[in-house]
Amino acid sequence: MKCPICKYGETRAGTASLTLERHGTTLVFRNVPARICENCGEVFHDEKVTASVLRQAESAACSGVEFDVRRYAEAA
Numbered sequence: 291m292k293c294p295i296c297k298y299g300e301t302r303a304g305t306a307s308l309t310l311e312r313h314g315t316t317l318v319f320r321n322v323p324a325r326i327c328e329n330c331g332e333v334f335h336d337e338k339v340t341a342s343v344l345r346q347a348e349s350a351a352c353s354g355v356e357f358d359v360r361r362y363a364e365a366a
């Protein structure tokens with residue numbers, strides 16, 4: 291797809307790190323599926339990925355995790 295940020299580059303499938311803050315919990319997910327603009331480097335995640343990451347962040351926050359770095363796993 292055309293990048294909506296720079297309106298110039300094309301996005302390509304890849305992976306990126308994603309940092310999320312939730313209720314005082316900071317989670318870093320590595321290897322998150324993403325589309326990345328070849329021109330400006332903007333990263334886009336689809337809704338399914340975003341929902342999964344948010345769910346994992348909520349459950350980490352409930353467990354009292356303050357900071358965690360994990361590899362993205364879709365099923366979790």
Ligand SMILES: [Zn+2]
Pocket residue numbers: 293294295296297298299327328329330331332
């Ligand atoms: Zn772009």
